[in-house]
Amino acid sequence: MIKVAxxxxxxxxxxxxSAILAQPDMTLVGVSKTSPNYEAxxxxxxxxxxxxTKESLKEFEEAGIKVKGVLEDMIKEADVVVDAxxxxxxxxxxxxxxxxxxxxLFQGGEKANVADVxxxxxxNYDEAVDKRxxxxxxxxxxxxxxxxxxxxxxxxxxxxxxxxxxRAADPKExxxxxINSLVPDPASIPSHHAKDVNTVLKDLDIVTMAVVAPTxxxxxxxxxxxxxxxxxxxxxxxxxxxxxxxxxxxxKSKVSSTAEIVxxxxxxxxxxxxxxxxxxxxxxxxxRGNEVFLMYAVHQESIVVPENVDxxxxxxxxADGRKSIEMTNASxxxxxxxxx
Amino acid sequence: MIKVAxxxxxxxxxxxxSAILAQPDMTLVGVSKTSPNYEAxxxxxxxxxxxxTKESLKEFEEAGIKVKGVLEDMIKEADVVVDAxxxxxxxxxxxxxxxxxxxxLFQGGEKANVADVxxxxxxNYDEAVDKRxxxxxxxxxxxxxxxxxxxxxxxxxxxxxxxxxxRAADPKExxxxxINSLVPDPASIPSHHAKDVNTVLKDLDIVTMAVVAPTxxxxxxxxxxxxxxxxxxxxxxxxxxxxxxxxxxxxKSKVSSTAEIVxxxxxxxxxxxxxxxxxxxxxxxxxRGNEVFLMYAVHQESIVVPENVDxxxxxxxxADGRKSIEMTNASxxxxxxxxx
Numbered sequence: 197m198i199k200v201a202x203x204x205x206x207x208x209x210x211x212x213x214s215a216i217l218a219q220p221d222m223t224l225v226g227v228s229k230t231s232p233n234y235e236a237x238x239x240x241x242x243x244x245x246x247x248x249t250k251e252s253l254k255e256f257e258e259a260g261i262k263v264k265g266v267l268e269d270m271i272k273e274a275d276v277v278v279d280a281x282x283x284x285x286x287x288x289x290x291x292x293x294x295x296x297x298x299x300x301l302f303q304g305g306e307k308a309n310v311a312d313v314x315x316x317x318x319x320n321y322d323e324a325v326d327k328r329x330x331x332x333x334x335x336x337x338x339x340x341x342x343x344x345x346x347x348x349x350x351x352x353x354x355x356x357x358x359x360x361x362x363r364a365a366d367p368k369e370x371x372x373x374x375i376n377s378l379v380p381d382p383a384s385i386p387s388h389h390a391k392d393v394n395t396v397l398k399d400l401d402i403v404t405m406a407v408v409a410p411t412x413x414x415x416x417x418x419x420x421x422x423x424x425x426x427x428x429x430x431x432x433x434x435x436x437x438x439x440x441x442x443x444x445x446x447x448k449s450k451v452s453s454t455a456e457i458v459x460x461x462x463x464x465x466x467x468x469x470x471x472x473x474x475x476x477x478x479x480x481x482x483x484r485g486n487e488v489f490l491m492y493a494v495h496q497e498s499i500v501v502p503e504n505v506d507x508x509x510x511x512x513x514x515a516d517g518r519k520s521i522e523m524t525n526a527s528x529x530x531x532x533x534x535x536x
Numbered sequence: 537m538i539k540v541a542x543x544x545x546x547x548x549x550x551x552x553x554s555a556i557l558a559q560p561d562m563t564l565v566g567v568s569k570t571s572p573n574y575e576a577x578x579x580x581x582x583x584x585x586x587x588x589t590k591e592s593l594k595e596f597e598e599a600g601i602k603v604k605g606v607l608e609d610m611i612k613e614a615d616v617v618v619d620a621x622x623x624x625x626x627x628x629x630x631x632x633x634x635x636x637x638x639x640x641l642f643q644g645g646e647k648a649n650v651a652d653v654x655x656x657x658x659x660n661y662d663e664a665v666d667k668r669x670x671x672x673x674x675x676x677x678x679x680x681x682x683x684x685x686x687x688x689x690x691x692x693x694x695x696x697x698x699x700x701x702x703r704a705a706d707p708k709e710x711x712x713x714x715i716n717s718l719v720p721d722p723a724s725i726p727s728h729h730a731k732d733v734n735t736v737l738k739d740l741d742i743v744t745m746a747v748v749a750p751t752x753x754x755x756x757x758x759x760x761x762x763x764x765x766x767x768x769x770x771x772x773x774x775x776x777x778x779x780x781x782x783x784x785x786x787x788k789s790k791v792s793s794t795a796e797i798v799x800x801x802x803x804x805x806x807x808x809x810x811x812x813x814x815x816x817x818x819x820x821x822x823x824r825g826n827e828v829f830l831m832y833a834v835h836q837e838s839i840v841v842p843e844n845v846d847x848x849x850x851x852x853x854x855a856d857g858r859k860s861i862e863m864t865n866a867s868x869x870x871x872x873x874x875x876x
């Protein structure tokens with residue numbers, strides 16, 4: 197059993213903790229939390245061991261939340277620490293993980309050089325095997341890499357040009373905007389997503405542009421992928437529909453927006469209406485000579501969760517990436533084929 | 537003096553009417569309205585002649601709005617009718633304009649075959665001279681054509697790939713959505729915008745993809761334009777900054793979103809905070825080999841208004857497009873260079 201600690205219990209941390217509880221080969225040592233908010237109460241209700249920093253002990257005590265110990269106690273018990281602290285904070289914790297001799301995963305908000313390798317399960321599981329520090333790329337980069345490494349199986353990709361329409365905030369984030377504006381973010385081109393894809397697919401010719409829109413549900417990517425030899429629409433749909441962690445939203449099913457995709461996830465009984473899968477709008481898949489066009493939606497809160505689970509196995513020396521992906525998918529009910 | 541009647545007094549019609557009142561060579565015969573709403577009251581207050589259909593006479597009378605006559609009376613008085621009725625309704629009115637021997641403009645919501653030529657002032661003014669029926673392309677297509685015909689002066693365009701992030705509704709439209717969703721619209725690729733650009737630039741290799749976002753202010757386009765010979769960023773900025781009807785939003789000025797662009801329009805005292813100009817995010821302009829990338833914002837309510845004014849002159853036989861554009865710009869305070 198791989199003993200896993202989750203440092204940070206926010207959007208990503210709480211989902212990774214739930215996923216670890218569902219794995220047959222992992223145990224959850226506990227999670228750490230800095231503030232005694234509703235998520236901390238919820239963790240306590242679920243019987244998850246809560247660890248806090250020394251400085252927060254009193255605050256949690258006053259809030260009536262029972263803590264198991266301090267952060268260092270949790271890390272000591274773990275084989276692997278999943279760092280799910282806010283952007284940039286992970287790099288500061290690296291010293292702690294390192295001094296305690298622990299393997300650690302970082303999230304995509306950290307710079308690539310925080311880790312030995314940036315990770316996307318379908319692209320480069322093998323590279324992460326037995327590494328000490330692995331960075332699971334961000335939600336948008338995970339979406340891009342999952343798509344590109346899948347399309348690459350149809351025909352080698354020569355060039356990618358893409359637009360990312362970013363969700364403005366997660367559903368729980370009440371202090372972020374915009375409410376009624378489109379915000380190029382960044383205004384400069386390329387956006388950092390292209391560079392981040394290059395941390396995994398090092399020589400790929402990719403340019404991305406990004407704009408933030410006032411929505412909380414999902415990101416949408418619109419891609420123009422030039423491949424090295426002509427392909428058909430059927431070739432593309434065939435590989436997309438047979439690859440786990442990718443779902444197709446058919447026009448026939450009248451799922452034509454991110455809101456309807458999330459409604460399906462709710463109807464499916466998905467925890468927190470999470471969609472670990474990329475959802476491709478089937479009608480958008482088109483081919484023009486060597487160019488493949490497609491649009492898909494990325495659930496920013498959950499798409500990286502199965503990636504974290506696989507990365508835990510990789511750093512723990514589990515060498516069979518295909519098998520890890522299968523185990524993760526089976527335990528979390530992650531599908532392939534059609535959304536409905 | 538060119539006598540102009542405006543059929544339809546909604547988002548576009550009321551703006552075209554205001555623009556006509558500002559032209560030294562045009563008079564406004566009047567406008568027609570189907571329902572006695574706040575826009576009709578406002579027109580009455582401004583002293584604009586209101587015409588209605590026979591069926592609406594009673595309704596307007598009951599609302600206390602004085603009408604000058606019926607629709608046919610207005611058309612009879614005019615040299616040119618600007619049709620600003622809802623999408624698809626213009627085609628039904630064509631028979632009326634034709635039977636009364638009038639020249640007419642249609643808007644971009646009509647099919648291209650409603651008119652002899654589709655129109656964008658910077659691209660093909662000459663083609664519209666003396667034509668009986670001209671279609672002013674939609675706001676998004678106007679934005680695309682204005683950009684492309686300007687970039688074409690730097691280096692001949694070989695290929696265009698673009699994403700259009702569409703505003704969901706105009707500020708006054710309270711029954712439209714989405715409120716919190718991204719909607720591929722259409723989900724199929726290419727979107728109709730590419731086809732519409734081809735009504736003016738007939739042989740251009742262009743593919744567009746479109747997604748609707750929950751915002752009311754402006755559209756945003758993200759373009760990847762392949763040109764036939766290498767250019768520099770300075771070449772591109774030079775032509776963009778010296779072309780009227782295009783403004784640059786500089787990073788220095790901290791205008792980094794559509795909301796801030798509209799705020800500048802309000803501060804400038806623009807009527808209805810209209811921005812007849814395309815607004816290019818200066819920091820987005822970048823060049824990579826033969827590819828030019830850029831992002832710009834399109835004010836959907838007003839960008840076509842100066843185009844309508846020029847098209848009125850063209851169908852009236854005014855042959856000098858450059859001069860018409862200058863007259864329109866001067867009368868409406870339309871600028872070039874930097875937004876601030």
